[in-house]
Amino acid sequence: MKIKKNVAISESGFIFNPTTGDSFSTNPIGLEIIRMLKEEKSKDEIRKSILSKYITDDSTFEKDYYDFVMMLQTNQVADDSE
Amino acid sequence: MEKIRYERPVIKKLNTGVMNKYGTRTEYAPVTNIDGARVKDLIAEFGSPLFVMSEQTIRKTYKDAVRAFTTRYPKVQFAWSYKTHYNNAICSVFHQEGSWSEVVSGFEYNKALLNGVPGNKIIFNGPDKTDDDLILAINNESMIHIDHLDELYRIIELTDELKKRPKVAIRVNMDTGVYPMWDRFGFNYESGQAWDAINKIILTNKMDLIGLHSHIGTFMLTPSAYAVAATKLSDLAFHIKSKFGKNITYIDMGGGFASRNTLKGSYLMGADSVPTFDDYAEAICSALLNSEYSKEDLPLLILESGRSLVDEAGFLLGTVLANKRLSDGRKATIMDFGVNILFTSFWYEHKISPAQEFSHYTEDSVIYGPLCMNIDVIRENITLPPMKKGDNVVVHTVGAYNMTQWMQFIAMRPNIVMIDMDGKPHLIRKKETLEYMNSLEITPEYLKGFKL
Ligand SMILES: Cc1ncc(COP(=O)(O)O)c(C=O)c1O
Numbered sequence: 001m002k003i004k005k006n007v008a009i010s011e012s013g014f015i016f017n018p019t020t021g022d023s024f025s026t027n028p029i030g031l032e033i034i035r036m037l038k039e040e041k042s043k044d045e046i047r048k049s050i051l052s053k054y055i056t057d058d059s060t061f062e063k064d065y066y067d068f069v070m071m072l073q074t075n076q077v078a079d080d081s082e
Numbered sequence: 083m084e085k086i087r088y089e090r091p092v093i094k095k096l097n098t099g100v101m102n103k104y105g106t107r108t109e110y111a112p113v114t115n116i117d118g119a120r121v122k123d124l125i126a127e128f129g130s131p132l133f134v135m136s137e138q139t140i141r142k143t144y145k146d147a148v149r150a151f152t153t154r155y156p157k158v159q160f161a162w163s164y165k166t167h168y169n170n171a172i173c174s175v176f177h178q179e180g181s182w183s184e185v186v187s188g189f190e191y192n193k194a195l196l197n198g199v200p201g202n203k204i205i206f207n208g209p210d211k212t213d214d215d216l217i218l219a220i221n222n223e224s225m226i227h228i229d230h231l232d233e234l235y236r237i238i239e240l241t242d243e244l245k246k247r248p249k250v251a252i253r254v255n256m257d258t259g260v261y262p263m264w265d266r267f268g269f270n271y272e273s274g275q276a277w278d279a280i281n282k283i284i285l286t287n288k289m290d291l292i293g294l295h296s297h298i299g300t301f302m303l304t305p306s307a308y309a310v311a312a313t314k315l316s317d318l319a320f321h322i323k324s325k326f327g328k329n330i331t332y333i334d335m336g337g338g339f340a341s342r343n344t345l346k347g348s349y350l351m352g353a354d355s356v357p358t359f360d361d362y363a364e365a366i367c368s369a370l371l372n373s374e375y376s377k378e379d380l381p382l383l384i385l386e387s388g389r390s391l392v393d394e395a396g397f398l399l400g401t402v403l404a405n406k407r408l409s410d411g412r413k414a415t416i417m418d419f420g421v422n423i424l425f426t427s428f429w430y431e432h433k434i435s436p437a438q439e440f441s442h443y444t445e446d447s448v449i450y451g452p453l454c455m456n457i458d459v460i461r462e463n464i465t466l467p468p469m470k471k472g473d474n475v476v477v478h479t480v481g482a483y484n485m486t487q488w489m490q491f492i493a494m495r496p497n498i499v500m501i502d503m504d505g506k507p508h509l510i511r512k513k514e515t516l517e518y519m520n521s522l523e524i525t526p527e528y529l530k531g532f533k534l
Contacts, residue, residue, distance in 0.1 A: 015093070023096045027443035027468075030091035056088035060470070067407055068091040074411045075095060 118505030150359035166388030251293030297336025316373035341393030389482035396481020420451020
């Protein structure tokens with residue numbers, strides 16, 4: 001799972017995909033995850049980072065991460081070529 | 083390092099410039115209390131889902147409606163439409179404010195009597211009045227609104243047995259330029275049926291025709307339709323006066339004013355687009371004042387408004403059960419309440435607010451109820467902040483018809499509380515229990531006990 005190379009990500013959570021012309025907004029935690037994915041961090045590293053920073057638990061993270069990543073793929077912000 | 087509040091990560095496509103089917107509105111300002119009572123505390127004490135009625139909003143809305151009419155017309159009387167919300171506490175608030183009652187069945191009639199409404203302040207409408215109902219209403223000198231000829235003839239027979247002169251009105255249906263026309267109820271104006279019924283009543287001389295009634299429809303968005311109705315009823319009253327020399331003492335315009343809700347498919351929020359009490363009052367009162375009545379003969383104006391008086395005072399509190407992702411990518415949120423207790427979601431796009439603080443990030447979602455049925459959709463598309471299991475929501479403007487038309491399906495009906503003028507909640511209807519439900523059922527002896 002990778003964020004596409006040409007996808008532009010702004011400080012404020014504004015995301016632009018030049019291939020499709022679509023733009024998106026995301027919340028701060030979504031932005032953090034996208035940044036980490038862009039830096040090619042593993043899911044485990046992302047999990048650790050989120051769990052240490054936010055009041056949440058493992059199973060909530062698991063469920064929401066899976067859903068978020070699926071939306072990134074649906075919106076062609078990420079591709080699943082590993 | 084102190085940990086911060088967690089919010090589910092969301093990503094939302096931006097549609098620049100174009101108005102998508104979700105519209106551009108956002109409805110996610112959190113609502114954490116109702117009239118000073120905290121939503122979380124109400125749910126902790128009375129459970130979820132929970133209907134909450136605001137006494138303050140009922141009284142304020144009622145006073146506003148009364149003001150709109152009494153500033154334009156000298157004699158005005160409201161009669162609370164029981165079917166809209168016949169919980170006794172709610173009815174009592176309306177009666178304390180001075181409202182009579184309008185009922186359409188023996189059940190509602192007896193509820194009004196037990197609430198302490200004098201018989202002669204009860205208007206009895208509808209096509210379904212049994213002999214027992216009619217006898218009770220005649221003996222109590224209630225206003226009986228005759229719906230059809232069969233009922234008229236039955237009342238004539240009963241007057242002979244009871245040796246009483248009932249006080250009656252007829253319900254008149256008519257073309258007011260609004261479609262569909264409600265011609266199922268009462269006697270038609272244009273075809274001459276209404277005039278025919280009036281002649282039969284007056285010439286048989288067994289009862290007193292004291293009023294004329296119409297209820298032209300519900301959620302009427304065109305006040306001018308009421309002006310047409312008021313003019314046609316006034317014409318009938320004028321003909322009665324010219325032919326028989328008798329005065330009609332009241333004109334009952336029924337209900338039907340829109341509440342501040344948003345009809346499905348409408349791009350405008352109801353609160354911004356529905357007519358006000360002043361708009362309706364202006365149409366009705368001008369039509370009455372401009373017709374042929376002399377100053378002394380001006381009839382009492384009766385109004386049977388239901389939804390417009392109570393819808394806004396009702397809230398439904400609920401809880402998120404789960405989130406799902408639909409195959410087309412939309413978010414689906416499943417609530418602990420469905421169309422069984424919120425059947426008005428078939429007509430309205432109910433406003434739904436989260437009951438806790440959120441960031442300003444939102445998602446387009448579908449809101450489902452918990453029933454195992456496809457039709458159980460509360461909102462087909464709504465923009466809300468990400469919510470997680472256990473979060474609470476407040477559904478707005480649900481005070482009319484839901485707590486009388488709710489279905490006991492799969493689950494039992496929840497508690498209703500009313501927040502009083504000082505912000506204190508009172509339980510006004512207990513949630514149903516398995517014990518209560520079972521107490522109504524009878525299992526024949528021979529079916530009791532089995533081996534599996
Ligand atoms: C005879 C009559 N009066 C009053 C009402 C109340 O109508 P609304 O809630 O639209 O004001 C109704 C509702 O159907 C009705 O049938």
